[in-house]
Amino acid sequence: GPDKKSWKTAMSSFPTSSWTWGEFYHTGEDDDETEDESNESETRSSSKDSLIFVIDCSESMFEKREDDSPYTLCLRCAKNVLSNKIISSDRDLVGIVFFATEKEKNPTGFKNVFVLHELDSPDAKRILELEDLAEGDVHAKFQVKFGHSKEFSLYDVLWTCGTMFANSSQRVGHKRIMLFTDNDDPHPGNLALQRQAKAKAKDLYENGVEIDLLHLNSPHGTFDPNLFYQYIIMMSEDDDPGILSNPSDKFDELLTRVRLKDHKKRSLMNIPFNLGPDLELGIRVFALVRSTKKGVAAKLDPRSNEEVKSRTKNICEDTGTLLMPTDIKRCYTYGGEKILFEKHEVDSMKRVIEPGLKLLGFKPKSFMKRYYHVKPAHFIYPDETVIQGSSKLFVTLLKRTLARDVIAVCVFVPRTVSSPRFVALVPQAEQFDARGVQICAPGFHLLYLPFADELRKLSYSHMEKASTDQIDKALEVVKKLKFKFSSEAFENPGLQQHYSNLEALALERDAPDEIVDLTEPDVDQMEKRAGNVLKEFSDLVYPHGYETVSVGRKRAGPSGASSEAKKAAPSQGDTQLVVATVQEHAQSGKLSKLTVATLKEYLKAVGRKGTGKKNDLIESVKEHLGI
Numbered sequence: 262g263p264d265k266k267s268w269k270t271a272m273s274s275f276p277t278s279s280w281t282w283g284e285f286y287h288t289g290e291d292d293d294e295t296e297d298e299s300n301e302s303e304t305r306s307s308s309k310d311s312l313i314f315v316i317d318c319s320e321s322m323f324e325k326r327e328d329d330s331p332y333t334l335c336l337r338c339a340k341n342v343l344s345n346k347i348i349s350s351d352r353d354l355v356g357i358v359f360f361a362t363e364k365e366k367n368p369t370g371f372k373n374v375f376v377l378h379e380l381d382s383p384d385a386k387r388i389l390e391l392e393d394l395a396e397g398d399v400h401a402k403f404q405v406k407f408g409h410s411k412e413f414s415l416y417d418v419l420w421t422c423g424t425m426f427a428n429s430s431q432r433v434g435h436k437r438i439m440l441f442t443d444n445d446d447p448h449p450g451n452l453a454l455q456r457q458a459k460a461k462a463k464d465l466y467e468n469g470v471e472i473d474l475l476h477l478n479s480p481h482g483t484f485d486p487n488l489f490y491q492y493i494i495m496m497s498e499d500d501d502p503g504i505l506s507n508p509s510d511k512f513d514e515l516l517t518r519v520r521l522k523d524h525k526k527r528s529l530m531n532i533p534f535n536l537g538p539d540l541e542l543g544i545r546v547f548a549l550v551r552s553t554k555k556g557v558a559a560k561l562d563p564r565s566n567e568e569v570k571s572r573t574k575n576i577c578e579d580t581g582t583l584l585m586p587t588d589i590k591r592c593y594t595y596g597g598e599k600i601l602f603e604k605h606e607v608d609s610m611k612r613v614i615e616p617g618l619k620l621l622g623f624k625p626k627s628f629m630k631r632y633y634h635v636k637p638a639h640f641i642y643p644d645e646t647v648i649q650g651s652s653k654l655f656v657t658l659l660k661r662t663l664a665r666d667v668i669a670v671c672v673f674v675p676r677t678v679s680s681p682r683f684v685a686l687v688p689q690a691e692q693f694d695a696r697g698v699q700i701c702a703p704g705f706h707l708l709y710l711p712f713a714d715e716l717r718k719l720s721y722s723h724m725e726k727a728s729t730d731q732i733d734k735a736l737e738v739v740k741k742l743k744f745k746f747s748s749e750a751f752e753n754p755g756l757q758q759h760y761s762n763l764e765a766l767a768l769e770r771d772a773p774d775e776i777v778d779l780t781e782p783d784v785d786q787m788e789k790r791a792g793n794v795l796k797e798f799s800d801l802v803y804p805h806g807y808e809t810v811s812v813g814r815k816r817a818g819p820s821g822a823s824s825e826a827k828k829a830a831p832s833q834g835d836t837q838l839v840v841a842t843v844q845e846h847a848q849s850g851k852l853s854k855l856t857v858a859t860l861k862e863y864l865k866a867v868g869r870k871g872t873g874k875k876n877d878l879i880e881s882v883k884e885h886l887g888i
Contacts, residue, residue: 309352309353309354309431309432309433309434310350310353310354310434310435310437311353311354311355311356311380311426311429311433311434311435311436311437312342312353312354312355312356312437312438312439313355313356313357313358313380313422313425313426313437313438313439314335314338314339314342314355314356314357314358314439314441315358315360315418315422315438315439315440315441316332316335316336316339316357316358316359316360316441317360317361317440317441317442317443317444317447318332318359318360318361318362318375318403318407318409319361319409319411319442319443319444320409321443321444321479321480321481322335322442322443322477323399323400323403324480326477326478326480330399330400331441331443331477331478332399332403333395333399334477335441335475336391336394336395337395338441339355339357339391340388340391340392340395342355343355343383343387343388343391344383344388344764346383347383347384347385347388347764347767351382351383352382353382353383354380354381354382354429354431354433355378355380355381355382355383355387356376356378356379356380356381356422356425357376357377357378357391358374358375358376358377358418358421358422358425359374359375359376359377359407360373360374360375360413360415360417360418361373361409361410361411361413362374362375362407362408362409362410363407363408363409363410364406364407364408367421367424368421368424368425368428369417369420369421369424371414371417371418371420371421372410372412372413372417373410373412373413373414373417374413374417374418374421375407376421376425377390378390379425380425380426380428380429380433385767385768385769388768389768394406413447414448414454414457414458415447415448415454415458415493416454416457416458416460416461419438419458419461419462419465419472420461422438422465422470423461423464423465423468423470426468426470435471436468436469436470436471437470437471437472437473438465438470438471438472438473439473439475440472440473440474440475440493440494441475441476441477442474442476442477443476443477443478443479443480443484444479445476445479445484445485445486445488445489445490446485446488446489447489448489455489458493459492459493462492462493462494472493472494473494474486474490474493474494476490528545528546528547528644529546529547529548529639529675530545530546530616530675530676531543531544531545531546531644531646531647532544532546532616532617532618532647532675533617533618533647533648534617534618534619534620534641535617535618535619535620536620536654536658537620541648542643542647542648542650542651542654542655543643543644543645543646543647543648543651544618544641544642544643544644544647544651544655545641545642545643545644546639546640546641546675546707547639547640547641547642548637548639548640549637549638549639549640549706550637550638551637553753553756555756555759575588575589589604590602590603590604591603591604591607608677608678611678611679611680612677612678613674613680613681614672614674614681615674615677616674616675616676616677616679617674618641618671618672618673618674618684618707619671619672620669620670620671621670621671621672622669622670623662623665623667623668623669623670624667624668624670624685625666625667625668626666626667626668626687628668628685629668629685629687629708632716633708633710633711634709635709635710635711635715636709638706638707638708638709639706639707640702640704640705640706640707641686641704641705641707642655642702642704643655643656659688659690659703659704659705662686662688662705663688663690668685668686668687668688669685669686669705670683670684670685670686670710671683671684671685671686672684673707673709682709682710683709683710683712684707684708684709684710685707685708685710686705686706686707686708687705687706687708688704688705689701689702689703689704689705689706690703691703728801730801731798731801731802734794734797734798734801735798737794737798738791738794738795738798741790741791741794742787742790742791751779751780752779754776754777754778754779754780757776758773758776761773761774761776781874784872784873784874785872785873788872836862836866839859839862839863839866840863840866840867842855842859843855843859843860843863843882844886847882847883847886847888852879852882852883853875853879857875857878860875860878860879860882861878863882864878864881864882864885867885869881869885
């Protein structure tokens with residue numbers, strides 16, 4: 262089980278469970294109740310998140326490493342975060358501060374501190390400025406605009422960040438500083454500057470500001486956070502600097518850590534977990550997976566181009582008078598009769614038991630079935646603010662369920678007016694990768710169990726049994742086409758194309774970045790690895806003379822039938838029609854509207870190779886027609 266330090270960093274990331282059931286239950290569409298819970302949590306935290314990038318600009322940060330110089334990596338990370346926030350969290354505030362610069366620009370007039378971006382919402386102008394700083398001769402450009410200096414005070418840097426938070430004209434909620442540096446001892450031998458920086462870091466923490474260290478590989482040796490920074494960042498309840506990941510000098514690794522740190526861990530709810538008479542602990546419930554959708558288009562007034570606001574009013578159908586909320590009642594139909602209720606009566610009927618989680622007992626993991634999926638799972642973690650001592654009890658429960666390989670069955674009531682649900686708590690141990698980055702947080706996955714009336718009994722039609730040869734050949738196909746796959750490695754191509762178009766318009770680019778749809782199967786590679794085996798399997802499943810009937814059942818061809826392909830070849834008239842159709846669409850520039858099957862049939866008819874993706878087929882058609 263996890264040790265005491267591990268539990269402080271348990272929620273620094275929310276990765277998918279390494280257990281098969283965890284992976285399976287973290288997918289699916291959210292239903293109305295889940296959406297309501299999420300919306301409720303967002304309402305409780307209406308203030309904006311704020312983030313300040315603090316970047317060390319010492320000369321060592323400009324020495325090129327594996328991918329690029331640390332300074333350039335930091336700018337690319339900041340630009341990536343701003344681009345994502347424009348799309349996903351445009352209300353959040355972001356600022357950028359350079360230190361160890363020759364020039365200064367800050368509200369207090371401190372030397373060697375340059376505020377590149379004040380704390381404000383991200384916009385296209387800021388992104389373009391970061392792109393310009395990270396391109397071309399980066400070092401020479403920096404020397405002209407900012408310059409280097411070996412003299413700086415981290416106390417001044419932290420004071421500047423605190424002033425930026427305090428002077429923000431907008432309401433600031435979650436406040437975070439991300440400090441990028443490759444220097445593990447910024448004030449060697451200067452005890453006065455060290456004490457000042459430590460005191461200011463403590464002061465910021467007491468005012469709700471979290472400081473995260475994004476350390477990079479030092480050019481002169483290993484980065485040791487114990488020399489200085491353990492006193493700067495050992496402030497957060499969720500993050501323990503005693504367990505820091507290894508330094509990074511690659512963009513992907515650094516960006517991953519920035520995204521994990523940037524993500525605000527908002528819990529859906531804080532509720533009690535009842536283990537028995539007079540035995541409770543406090544827990545927080547988190548949503549690990551949420552379906553990402555395109556933003557809703559705003560409605561604008563065509564005269565002023567300003568956003569219009571929608572208001573809903575209830576009007577009596579008979580009299581046309583405006584109805585107040587107190588004038589409206591609810592009704593349910595029972596036996597053909599409408600039964601009226603007041604709103605408080607409806608709420609009272611929904612209130613079965615108090616909100617919380619109540620333990621019923623334990624079952625082996627084999628109790629869970631894949632078809633038990635009802636809605637996306639949640640993740641629970643102890644909460645000392647509800648009940649003191651909850652962490653120790655939670656750790657004990659987690660360790661024992663992991664040791665015995667069992668799950669806990671509970672009754673879950675998320676809110677006062679929610680109906681009770683049976684849930685299973687699946688334990689998960691903490692895991693780190695080779696570089697010390699947490700890949701699995703310790704805790705329980707809360708999986709919803711179905712009620713009897715939610716299970717469906719299906720009647721299956723008679724299916725023909727496969728022969729031994731067919732089964733053996735299918736196994737051979739499976740072996741040939743095995744590959745490493747993780748859906749987390751793929752981005753939604755539809756969303757990426759949508760956001761790319763918006764970004765191109767916002768940044769006034771000539772054309773959006775090309776989006777490669779990596780979800781498309783690699784037909785050529787599949788053909789190369791398993792082409793012969795697939796053909797043999799096809800010949801076994803679809804024998805000579807095979808035909809289909811309208812209801813989808815297979816029947817063998819008549820005895821003595823000639824040896825034909827598994828599907829009847831198109832007639833000469835059909836082929837001529839396909840050729841004419843494709844040529845007509847090609848002349849009008851509408852080849853993309855044709856199906857892949859039609860394009861392949863045309864290419865086959867004209868004696869050209871018809872393999873690859875749809876774009877490849879279209880190019881082959883154009884090449885053949887000389888377009």
